Every structure is written in structure tokens, then in C-alpha cells.
Amino acid sequence: MGDWAAAVLAALAFAAALGRAGILGVARGAAATAGAGVEAMLDRSLGEEAQERAVQAAGLALLGASWGLAWRFALCLLAAALPVLPLWALGLADPGRVLALSLGWEFLLGATLVLGAGAWAFGRRAPAAATEATAYPLAERLLHRAAFASPGVLRAAARLDDRLLGRAAGGADSRPPVFVTSLPRAGTTALLAALDRLPGLAAHRYRDMPFLTAPLLWNRARRLLGARISRRERAHGDGLEIDLDTAEAFEEVLWMLHWPEHYGADGIRPWAAADARPEAAADFRRHFAKIVALRADGQGRYLSKNNASIARLGLLPEMFPGAAVVVPLREPSAHAASLLRQHRNFTRLHADDPFAARYMEDIGHLEFGRLHRPIRFPGFDRTEFALGSLTPEDPDYWLRYWIAGFAAVEAAAAAGMPGLVLVDQDDLRAAPGATMRALCAAIGVDAGEADFAGAFRGEPDPRREEGLDPALLAEARALHARLAAQAVR
Incomplete structure (x- = not known):
């Protein structure tokens, strides 16, 4: 006995010493250091010298962490021996028998279960908040680095997907896709979520990351691995969970x-019909068919939500004849x-989390923060702003951007762009069911018995004047009124 x-007592002393010595934190730090070294080797944005310095620094840090782990573990073993020594001196226990008992599978299993349950109960008392940016584990970061190591890797993944599983998408519906696009913060995400409820549409999901160009292979791998993430708020800080x-x-x-x-350093150049490329159109059609095969058993239309596609209003009808292009409108001062609010939010996020910036740059989300590259709409030349007269920190910068963006939409509508459908955010908020059914009818999608209650915010956008140039605001509101008059209802 x-x-x-x-x-x-030895097991309890060992566990207590582990906690006090911070050995688990050192181990996690060592793993993170090793991961940082691997990330540096996979980071195409670093030059060879920078990569070598980063790997050398990681190696030195690992040596220090190894020494830190060694002496901490030695202290934990000493702590485990301390309760045994007095009992041995009193003749109540034998060190040899205690060691043999401690290494037995029954004792190890029981101690693991008890200590694990205690750690789990303690962890539940103070759960850590997770966001889209901060909840990306080390293994997933390394996988992302590998998937986006170069354009060649993305193309090779697509070819492998085509060769091994492309036949699975061969019978997918080839009806024209539905594109949802507008300037960011126009409500495209909420509209995507509402349309995604309909069985006849198929969209990308977060589970397609990071091997986006090989969705069939990667989704099969995810099923085998059982990968999952808990529901969490996305990085925009707008209350939407993913x-x-x-x-x-x-x-x-x-x-x-x-x-x-x-994609230039000064912004993104818009596309025109003359930019159409047959090989690109074929690649897109294959990719769309894969998503339809994954999400709608091959019977549906591809659903795209992509804010940058507002730069492609001249190209989409040429590349995808019969496609519907849905553009949500939002009151310009609120928009x-x-x-501006999101630009400031992502400026902070990119400074605090370099991987978040890398992640967004890789997937082409270049709207905000240090990645901000505006679409170079006619009438929006960022070179004049670069001189310091107007910057993305100024409200009027974004109002000018709004005017330029939606002037391009108005020009496309005036030119009779096929498939263009406008929908007003105010209508979606005031009458979601009626507006969504009118939209579905306009784009040729069966709304069925879908319930759109709660799909959009109920309260109207507050109209703002403070900090905005009155003449610019009047121009923007006049443009909004003209476009809203053409919206589906």
C-alpha cells in the first residue's frame, strides 16, 4: 500500500512540476519555431538570403529550446522523487518497486486519464476566443504554405485532380454560373449565404482550402482525415460566424x-471582352463542374461570390454566355x-498576424489593410492619392472609390450587359422574402419553399454626412438612386 x-504522490508531484516549469509552453514554442523555419523555406516572398537567415535563426532557437526542455524535465523527475524519499526512509516504500509500479501500463493509463480529465475541466473554465485569423493551427499553416508555394504547385494540383478524379465531374450540370459581385461590404456574403440555401446552386466552402485547385482530391482527403474546425467569428469582426x-x-x-x-502594385486593372482566353474559359468550366459535382451531385449551377469580379463586367458575358451577374447596392455613406472601418481593422490584423496577411494575399483578398490594391476603375487613379492629398485613411477616399465602382456598374447596365441584375440592400432588409424571390426569378433559380427570414439584417443602414465631402456625397446618392430604380423588386 x-x-x-x-x-x-510522485505522479502528482511530477504533474505539478510540469505545470510550474512551463515545460509544455516551451515544447509548444519549440514546435512553433520548427514550423516557422519550415514556413520560411516554403515562403516564396522571401529571397534566398532571407530564407537562410530565418532557417538559421530557427535552428539556433531550437537548440536553446532543447536545452530548456532538458533541464526542466530533469527538475520534474527530481520533484517526482521528493515524495518517495521520506517514505523510503521510514521503510514504508521501496524506490525500486515504486518505479516499477509507476511504469506499469495500469498506473500510466489511470494517471493519464485522471490528469487529462483535470486538464480538460480546467481548460473549460477559461475557453480562448478564436477568430478566422487566429485559429489557424501550425499544421494547417504549413499545409497552406505548401499549397500556395508557387503558381506551378496550384496548376499541378489542378492537373492531378483532373487526371485522378476529373471523370467524377464529367457529368456535372453545365448550365451558366451565377456570379455575385460588388464592392466589399455591400452585403455579398449575406446574399451568398441566402442563395446557398437553395439546392440548385453550388458554391465554394472553407473546406476547399488550401488546395483550391484540386477540390475533388482535397475533399476526399479531408473526409479520410476527419478534419473539422469549430464555428468561429470571421476576421472581419462583423459578427458573422464560419x-x-x-x-x-x-x-x-x-x-x-x-x-x-x-495585379499591379498600384491596383488591379479591369478586364474587357478582349481579355477572354479560351484556355482559361475551359479551365474555369472544369473547375465549376467539380464544385457542382461536390455540392449538388452534379445537378446545379456554380455559384460565385467574388467582390473582385466587379472589375470583370466587360468579360463575364463573353467568357460565360448566359451567366447571371448579381450586383448588390448599398447606401453610399454607410457603405x-x-x-473605412474594415480597412482599419485589417491594417491592425495584418500588423499583428503576418500569416493572416499571407493567407489573404494568396487567395486574392486584396481589398484592405497593408494588402489594399484598389480596382483601377475609370475615374479612380490612385496615383493622385499617393501624393498625400487623399489616402485610404480618409472617408472621402472610399466615397470616391464607391462612385468609380458603381459608375462602372451603371455604364455596364446602360450598355445592355447581358445577365446583369441589381438588388438593393435596403429591399433585402425590409422585405427579404419578396426581394429574394424576385431575384431568383430574374436569374432563373427555383426558390422553392426557402425561408429567407433572418438572412439579412433587419435594421436599415444609418445615413451619414459627417466627415464626407457634401458634393461627393450628393453625387454618390444620385448614382445610388438611379441604380436602385433598376433593382429587382
């Missing part, structure tokens, strides 16, 4: 692969305020 008591099954915008990766020359 004394040997059992000594073994239990999980692996949340629809999201990821196809920009394909546009960047086929038209890298459109500009939301754009």
Missing part, C-alpha cells in the same frame, strides 16, 4: 493564375463608412 501511495461548411469566395486564385499581369 505504501508503494502505491508513493507512486501516486465553419468548414460555410460558403465563401475562393475562385480569385484562378483569375490570378490566368491573368497575373492585371463608405464600412469600407
Whole structure:
């Protein structure tokens, strides 16, 4: 009985020493350091010298962490021996028998279960908040680095997907896709979520990351691995929660692969009908068919939500004849305020979490923060702003951007762009059911018995004047009124 008591006391002392010594934190730090070294080797944005310095620094840090782990573990073993020594001196326990007992599978299993249950109960008392940016584990970060190591890797993944599983998408519905696009913060995410409820549409999901160009292979691998993430708030801080099954915008990766020359340091150059490329159209059609095969058993239309596609109003009808292009409208003063708020939010996020910036750059989300590259709409030349007269920190910058963006939409509507459908955010909030059914009728989608209650915020956008140029605001509101008069109802 004394040997059992000594073994239990030794285990408790060892566990307490582990906690006090911070050995688990050092181990996690060592793993993170090793991961950082691997990430540096996979980071195409670093030069060879920078990569070598990063790997050397990681190696030195690992040596220090190894020494830290060694002496801490030695202290934990000493702490485990301390309760045994007095019992041995009193003749109540034998160190040899205590050691043999402690290494037995029954004792190890029982101690593991008890200590694990205690750690779980303690962890539940103070759960850590997770967001889209901070909840990306080390293994997933390394996988992301590998998947986006170069355009060649993305293309090779697509070819492998075609060769091994492409036949599964061969019978997928080839009806024209539905594109949802507008400036960011226009309500495209809420509209995507509402349309994604309909069985006849198929969209990308978070589970398609990071091997976006090989969705069939990667989704099969995810099923085998049983990968899942808990529901959490996305990085925008707008209260919208995501999980692996949340629809999201990821196809920009394909546009960047086929038209890298459109993505300049000073902004994104809009596309025109003359930019159409048959090989790109074929690649997109294959990719869309894979998503339809995954999400709608091959019977449905591909659903895209991609804010950057507002730069492609001249190209989409040429590349995808019969496609519907849905553009949500939002009251310009509220829209500009939301754009400014998100720019500041992502400026902080990118400074605090470099991987979040890398993640968003890889998937083509270049709207905000240090990644901000505006679409170079006619009438919006960022070179004049670069001189310091107007910056993305100014509300009028975003109001000018709004005017330029929606002037392009108005020009497309005036030119009779096929498939263009406008929907007003105010209508979606005031009468979601009627507005969504009118939209579905306009784009040729069966709304069935879908319930759109709660799909959109109920309260109207507050109209703002403070900090905005009155003449610019009047121009924006006049443009909004003209476009809203053409919206479906």
C-alpha cells in the first residue's frame, strides 16, 4: 500500500512540476519555431538570403529550446522523487518497486486519464476566443504554405485532380454560373449565404482550402482525415460566424493564375471582352463542374461570390454566355463608412498576424489593410492619392472609390450587359422574402419553399454626412438612386 501511495504522490508531484516549469509552453514554442523555419523555406516572398537567415535563426532557437526542455524535465523527475524519499526512509516504500509500479501500463493509463480529465475541466473554465485569423493551427499553416508555394504547385494540383478524379465531374450540370459581385461590404456574403440555401446552386466552402485547385482530391482527403474546425467569428469582426461548411469566395486564385499581369502594385486593372482566353474559359468550366459535382451531385449551377469580379463586367458575358451577374447596392455613406472601418481593422490584423496577411494575399483578398490594391476603375487613379492629398485613411477616399465602382456598374447596365441584375440592400432588409424571390426569378433559380427570414439584417443602414465631402456625397446618392430604380423588386 505504501508503494502505491508513493507512486501516486510522485505522479502528482511530477504533474505539478510540469505545470510550474512551463515545460509544455516551451515544447509548444519549440514546435512553433520548427514550423516557422519550415514556413520560411516554403515562403516564396522571401529571397534566398532571407530564407537562410530565418532557417538559421530557427535552428539556433531550437537548440536553446532543447536545452530548456532538458533541464526542466530533469527538475520534474527530481520533484517526482521528493515524495518517495521520506517514505523510503521510514521503510514504508521501496524506490525500486515504486518505479516499477509507476511504469506499469495500469498506473500510466489511470494517471493519464485522471490528469487529462483535470486538464480538460480546467481548460473549460477559461475557453480562448478564436477568430478566422487566429485559429489557424501550425499544421494547417504549413499545409497552406505548401499549397500556395508557387503558381506551378496550384496548376499541378489542378492537373492531378483532373487526371485522378476529373471523370467524377464529367457529368456535372453545365448550365451558366451565377456570379455575385460588388464592392466589399455591400452585403455579398449575406446574399451568398441566402442563395446557398437553395439546392440548385453550388458554391465554394472553407473546406476547399488550401488546395483550391484540386477540390475533388482535397475533399476526399479531408473526409479520410476527419478534419473539422469549430464555428468561429470571421476576421472581419462583423459578427458573422464560419465553419468548414460555410460558403465563401475562393475562385480569385484562378483569375490570378490566368491573368497575373492585371495585379499591379498600384491596383488591379479591369478586364474587357478582349481579355477572354479560351484556355482559361475551359479551365474555369472544369473547375465549376467539380464544385457542382461536390455540392449538388452534379445537378446545379456554380455559384460565385467574388467582390473582385466587379472589375470583370466587360468579360463575364463573353467568357460565360448566359451567366447571371448579381450586383448588390448599398447606401453610399454607410457603405463608405464600412469600407473605412474594415480597412482599419485589417491594417491592425495584418500588423499583428503576418500569416493572416499571407493567407489573404494568396487567395486574392486584396481589398484592405497593408494588402489594399484598389480596382483601377475609370475615374479612380490612385496615383493622385499617393501624393498625400487623399489616402485610404480618409472617408472621402472610399466615397470616391464607391462612385468609380458603381459608375462602372451603371455604364455596364446602360450598355445592355447581358445577365446583369441589381438588388438593393435596403429591399433585402425590409422585405427579404419578396426581394429574394424576385431575384431568383430574374436569374432563373427555383426558390422553392426557402425561408429567407433572418438572412439579412433587419435594421436599415444609418445615413451619414459627417466627415464626407457634401458634393461627393450628393453625387454618390444620385448614382445610388438611379441604380436602385433598376433593382429587382
